[in-house]
Amino acid sequence: MSGNVLVAGGAGYIGAHACKALARAGYTPVTVDNLTTGWAPAVRFGPLEVADLMDRARLDEVFARWRPVAVMHFASLSQVGEAERDPGRYWRENINASLTLIEAMIAAGCANLIFSSTCATYGDQDGVMLDEDTAQRPANAYGASKRAIEEMIGHFAASAGLRPVIFRYFNVAGADPEGETAEFHDPETHLILLLLDVAAGRRPSLTLFGTDYPTPDGTCIRDYLHVSDLVEAHLLGLERLLAGEVSRVFCLGSGRGFSVREVIEAARAVTGHAIPVAVGPRRPGDAARLVCGSHRAGRELGWQPARSSLAAMIEDGWRAHRDLLPRFWHRNDGKESE
């Protein structure tokens, strides 16, 4: 395994974990990130090109310099709540960034693309297990922008020789088990990270968004997958592309759903903290239940989630949150984060 892999969004949570996995497998991960939501200190496993994906001239330079064998595209605005408040930004930036990146790839003769899509492209589906053939009916602007990019990729595959692997992620959680990189967002919106913030004394309580969903305990059900398992699938997808096999869509989830209340209990057990919870209204755009019912990645890529128990994800996240973030995480301007 060798060659440069361009990692769009490599300074973000999943991108940084992917860079570590790529470097370990013998590739050179070249991060392209504008550092608006990514963190320069997270780029530890290969070079960093600070560039905006909507800047075609900069992308052309980056492709000419590194001549990547493939692109992994993690860069995206990805918060459901924010997407509901400002849908225009999600349509404009997610679509334009992906379009510019794909056109730069085609111009540079780099055809292999691994694209991060999402189970948010499915929307509310009345309790069905979701797989690659489930109709996509996104319930929010984030999911809608990702579905549109999937469609765009299909057109470039059909007419311009693009060779994509599309992964539809369910909820990604946890951190590098070796403690070298972690999950961190500013502002934080993700359930498990907010629970860890409360346990660490950084927030007084968690607001639970809705207890009147049509689920057994009334709270939303999600399928959580360890970030290490997720990036492992990306390496297998990359091998598939480099071996010349056909393009595919794969759902990536553990196949088990946990309610928000179950996640809260697991976080209490792992951290030993009472974690106070206040019940609030539903968050607009949230689907009641999103659980992966696909085994395609197992069958075709030989992928199996190995570390995706709720306890392991929260333990790895908690260790990184407690040990790594306060010591090593610096803001992009060089000042230490709180």
Ligand code: UDP
């Ligand atoms: N959630 C919550 N309180 C919070 C943040 C999230 O109750 O402060 C719920 C949210 O409504 C959803 C689940 O936790 O049902 C997971 O949300 P997250 O934002 O982590 O991921 P998403 O499912 O939106 O990708």
